Amino acid sequence: MNVLVIGSGGREHAIVWKVSQSSRLTKLYALPGNxxxxxxxxxxxGISVDDHVAVASFCKNKRIDLVLVGPESPxxxxxxxxxxxxxxxxxGPSQAAAQIEASKVFAKDFMARHNIPTARYAKFTKLExxxxxxxxxxxxxxxxxxGLAAGKGVILPETDEEAxxxxxxxxxxxxxxxAGAEVVIEERMTGQEVSLMAFTDGTSVAPMLSAQDHxxxxxxxxxxxxxxxxxxxPAPVFTNEMLQETTEKVLQPAVDGLQNEGRKFVGVLYAGxxxxxxxxxxxxxxxxxGDPETQVVLPLLxxxxxxxxxxxxxxxxxxxxxxxxxxxxxxxxxASKGYPxxxxxxxxVTIEELPENMVCFHAGTKMENRNLITSGGRxxxxxxxxxxxxxxVKKVYxxxxxxxxxxxxxxxxIAHRALEGVK
Numbered sequence: 486m487n488v489l490v491i492g493s494g495g496r497e498h499a500i501v502w503k504v505s506q507s508s509r510l511t512k513l514y515a516l517p518g519n520x521x522x523x524x525x526x527x528x529x530x531g532i533s534v535d536d537h538v539a540v541a542s543f544c545k546n547k548r549i550d551l552v553l554v555g556p557e558s559p560x561x562x563x564x565x566x567x568x569x570x571x572x573x574x575x576x577g578p579s580q581a582a583a584q585i586e587a588s589k590v591f592a593k594d595f596m597a598r599h600n601i602p603t604a605r606y607a608k609f610t611k612l613e614x615x616x617x618x619x620x621x622x623x624x625x626x627x628x629x630x631x632g633l634a635a636g637k638g639v640i641l642p643e644t645d646e647e648a649x650x651x652x653x654x655x656x657x658x659x660x661x662x663x664a665g666a667e668v669v670i671e672e673r674m675t676g677q678e679v680s681l682m683a684f685t686d687g688t689s690v691a692p693m694l695s696a697q698d699h700x701x702x703x704x705x706x707x708x709x710x711x712x713x714x715x716x717x718x719p720a721p722v723f724t725n726e727m728l729q730e731t732t733e734k735v736l737q738p739a740v741d742g743l744q745n746e747g748r749k750f751v752g753v754l755y756a757g758x759x760x761x762x763x764x765x766x767x768x769x770x771x772x773x774x775g776d777p778e779t780q781v782v783l784p785l786l787x788x789x790x791x792x793x794x795x796x797x798x799x800x801x802x803x804x805x806x807x808x809x810x811x812x813x814x815x816x817x818x819x820a821s822k823g824y825p826x827x828x829x830x831x832x833x834v835t836i837e838e839l840p841e842n843m844v845c846f847h848a849g850t851k852m853e854n855r856n857l858i859t860s861g862g863r864x865x866x867x868x869x870x871x872x873x874x875x876x877x878v879k880k881v882y883x884x885x886x887x888x889x890x891x892x893x894x895x896x897x898x899i900a901h902r903a904l905e906g907v908k
Contacts, residue, residue, distance in 0.1 A: 486507075486509050486510055486511055486550040486551055486791065487511050487512045487513075487514075487547060487548055487549050487550050487551075488504055488510060488512070488513050488514070488549065488550065488551050488552075488553065488791070489513075489514045489515075489516060489529075489543075489544060489547075489549045489551070489552045489553070490504065490513070490514070490515045490516070490518075490522070490526070490552075490553045490555060491516055491534060491540075491552065491553065491554045491555055491556070491559055491564070492515075492516075492534075492554070492555030492556045493515075493517050493518055493519050493522075494519070494555070494556070494776060494848050494849075495776055495777060495779075495780055495818075495846045495847065495848030495863065495865070495866040496555050496556075496774050496775070496776035496777070496779045496780070497515065497518070497519075497522065497555040497556075498519060498521040498522050498846040498847050498848070499774075499779045499780045499783050499784075499846050499866075499868075500553055500555060500774065500779065500783070500790075501513065501515050501518070501521075501522045501525050501526050502525060502783070502844060502846070503783045503784075503786065503790045504553070504790055504791060505525040505526065506789075506790075507789050507790060507791040507792075508789060509789065509791045509792070509795075510791065512527070512547075513525065513526040513527070514526055514527050514528075514529050514547065514549070515527070515528050515529065516528075516529040516532060516534065516540065516543070517529060517530060517532075517534070519847045519848075519850055519851070520847055520850050520851065520852050520857055521845070521846060521847030521850065522847070529543065534558075534559050534564075535559075535562065537562075537563070537564055537567035537568065538567075540564070540567075540568065541567060541568055541571040541573060544568065544571070544573045545571070545573075549573060550574060551574050551575075551576065551791070551794065551795065551798065552568055552573060552574065552575045552576065552577075553575075553576045553577065553794065554575065554576070554577035554752075554773070555773065555774065556773065557583070557586055557587070557633060557771065557772055557773050558633060560577050560578055560580070560583040560586075560587075560752075560772050560773060561580065561583045561584075561586070561587035561633055561772075562580070563579070563580035564577070565577045565578060565579050565580070566579050566580050574798050575751075575798070576751065576752055576794045576797060576798055577751070577752040577753075577772075577773065578748075578750045578751060578752045578772050579748065579749070579750075579751075581747070581748040582743055582748040582749060582750040582751075582772065583772040584748070585739070585743065585750070585754070585770040585771075585772055586633070586755075586769070586770055586771045586772040586773075587632065587633055587772070588631050588632060589629050589630070589631045589632075589638075589669045589769070590608045590631045590667050590669055591631075592769065592770050593606045593608070593669055593671070594608075595739075595742060595743075595746075596767060598742065599738050599739065599741075599742035600738070601734070601735055601738055601739060601742075601767055602734065602735070602764065602765060602766050602767060603766055603767045603768075604627075604671045604672040604673075604674050604759075604766060604768075605624075605671060605672040606669050606670065606671035606672070607669070607670050607671075608631070608667060608668070608669050608670075609652075609656070609667065609668050609670065610656070610666065610667050610668075611656070612652055612653060612656045612657055615652045615656065615668060615670060616649055616652060618670055619645060619648055619649065619652075619670070622670075622672075624672050624673070625672070625673040626642065626648065626670050626671065626672065626673055627639060627640070627641055627670075627671050627672075627673045628640045628641075628642060628648065628651050628652060628655070628668060628669075628670055629668065629669045629670075629671065630655055630661040630664045630665040630667075630668060631664070631665070631666070631667040631668060631669060632661070632663060632664030632665065632666070632667075633664055634661045634664040634665070636712050637661070638655075638661050638664060638665065639710075641673060652668065655668055656668060674759045674761050674766055674768070675759075675761065675762075676759045676760040676761040676762065677697070677722055677759075677760045677902065678697065678698075678757065678758065678759055678760075678768065679695050679696070679697055679720050679722065679723045679758045679759075679760060680695065680696045680697065680698060680716075680755065680756075680757055680758070680775050680778045681693070681695050681696075681723070681728070681731055681735075681736070681755070681756045681758060682696075682753050682754070682755045682756075682774060682775060682778065682779075682782065683732075683736050683753065683754050683755075683756075684752075684753060684793055684794075684797055684802060684807065685736075685740050685750060685751065685752065685753075685754050685797060685802065686751055686796065686797040686798070686799070686800045686801065686802040686803075687740065687743075687744055687749040687750055687751050687800065688740070688744065688800065688802075688803075689802040689803040690732060690736045690737050690740055690754075690802075691793070691802055691805070691807045692728060692731070692732050692736060693782050693786075693807075693809075694718045694719040694782050694785055694809055695718065695719050695720040695723040695728065696716050696717065696718035696719070696720060696775070696778040696781055696782055697716065697717060697718075697720040697722070697900075697902065697903070698713045698714075698715065698716040698775070698777055698778055699713065699714045699715045699716070699896060699899055700712075700713060700714070701714070702714060702820075702824070702825065702894075702896075703896065704896055704897055704898045705898065709825055709826070710825070711820070711824065711825045711862075711863075712776065712825070712862070712863060713776060713777045713778075713818060713863070714817075714818045714820065714895070714896045714899070715777065715815070715816050715817045715818050715866075715895075715896055715899035715900075716777045716778050716780065716781045716815075716816050716899070717781055717813065717814065717815045717816070717874065717877070717878075717899065717900040717903060718778065718781040718782050718785060718813070718814050719785075719813065720903065721874070721903050722760065722902070722903075723760070727760070727765060730765060731756065731758065731765055734765070735756050735758075735765070735767055736754060736756060739754060739756075739770065740754065750772075751797055751798060752772065752773065752797065753772075753773055753774050754770065754771075754772070755770065755771035755772070755773065755774070755775050755778075756769075756770055757769040757770070757771070776848075777816050777818060777863075777866050780814075780816040780846050780866040780868050781814035781815065781816045781868060781870075782814070784810075784814045784844070784868060784870050785809050785810045785812055785813075785814050785870060786807075786808075786809060786810075787808040787809055787810050788805070788806070788807050788808045792805060793805055793807055810870070811872075812870050812871060812872055812877075813870065813871060813872070813873055813874045813876075813877045814868055814869065814870035814877060815868065815869055815870075815874070815877040815878050815880075815881050815899055815900050816846075816866045816867065816868040816881070816899070817866070817867045817881050817882070817885060817895050817896065817899050818848075818863050818865070818866050818867075818895060818896075819863075819864050819865040819866075819867060819885075819888055819890075819893050819894075819895050820862055820863050820864060820893070820894050820895060821849070821859050821861065821862055821863075821864055821890075821892060821893075821894075822891070822892025822893075822894060823892075824862035824863065824894065825862055828861065828862045829859075829891075829892050830849075830858070830859050830860050830861065831853075831858050831859065831860070832858060832859045832890040832891040832892060833856055833857070833858055833890060833891075834850060834857045834858060834859060834864070834888070834889070834890045835888075835889045835890070836857070836887065836888050837887035837888075838887075839884055839887060840880070840884065842869060842870050842871065842880070843867070843868065843869045843870075843880065843881070843884060844868050845865050845866075845867050845868075845888055846865060846866040846867075846868060847864075847865060848861065848863045848864060848865060848866055849861020849862060849863055849864045849865075850864060850865070859890055864890065864893075865888055867881055867884070867885060867888060868881070869881035869884070874900055874903045874904060875904060877900075878899070878900050878904065881899075882897070
């Protein structure tokens with residue numbers, strides 16, 4: 486098979502890495518890819534991901550048998566619709582199905598329609614109405630810009646004044662642009678967060694291993710929120726009973742609901758969950774592989790990824806027995822100085838050889854004058870896998886100094902919850 490992976494981050498490097506191991510693979514491309522994917526695939530330059538006509542033309546010229554779309558933006562922009570209309574097979578949801586992530590208002594209303602457990606909420610387009618609502622609630626809140634805001638549209642105000650200021654920033658000052666044309670004010674839940682991704686062909690659901698990521702920049706879950714400073718899988722706190730419950734009460738109802746509403750969802754459905762004292766609740770849905778969760782989940786996938794993906798696209802996922810290693814994976818994100826605010830880029834990188842069962846996924850790098858340099862906030866995801874969580878943590882930190890660049894910052898306590906046995 487000739488396969489094209491769309492995207493350029495750490496998630497896409499992990500997808501390319503896993504696809505490259507497939508016995509079904511003939512030729513692998515990444516558009517645009519990064520220096521990490523270049524070692525496993527042919528990177529495609531000169532074509533914008535936003536130019537669906539050019540992407541379709543490339544697929545036809547190279548006789549691409551399958552396209553895997555990594556990031557949410559091209560999915561929300563209808564890339565799968567455009568390519569499918571040209572007869573190109575795609576793994577990823579249509580624009581209509583991607584609304585489950587692209588619009589938080591749609592997602593909350595959808596969960597309400599299909600009795601999927603989530604937090605209480607209200608939606609607003611006018612500042613005055615939103616502020617009036619603040620006066621009526623007697624619980625802590627979260628404010629969310631409805632549209633795609635590159636992971637920055639969720640704010641947890643600590644005071645009424647901060648909440649009003651946040652609403653004004655979003656609805657009046659338009660700090661998130663059109664992504665903030667509508668806001669969701671919802672009940673702030675407490676508990677441990679768990680990510681559960683699932684393969685789906687639009688009818689059947691095959692859950693992956695659970696994962697937990699670390700959003701805060703600093704050890705002890707201190708500092709500002711980030712796109713994710715590391716992850717581990719599976720999450721010990723998420724029991725087999727919880728997996729079964731989430732599949733039956735969240736994942737399957739979501740896939741069935743989308744199908745019934747004419748939004749058949751093919752690809753990866755990601756459920757961000759909160760384990761509350763009142764049971765499992767959905768924080769959000771995403772319409773694609775998570776980042777950095779993918780970097781710990783895919784190394785543990787035993788079944789050929791192309792077998793699973795093809796089954797999803799062909800509508801026969803129920804016939805595939807998706808198998809997982811009885812192991813644990815840990816990923817530590819190496820970030821640039823200044824991340825997540827004013828990032829210092831352009832630093833030269835040195836990568837020494839890593840031991841077996843380890844891989845360094847590129848997330849924010851580029852080649853300049855034949856030198857590998859940093860080009861983003863999250864630069865690498867260093868992943869190790871072993872028979873248990875303690876061994877995987879020991880392995881990743883024993884080798885973290887083999888990837889170096891000026892100003893590197895990373896957390897030294899990834900997977901601390903699992904190691905402490907927090908319940």
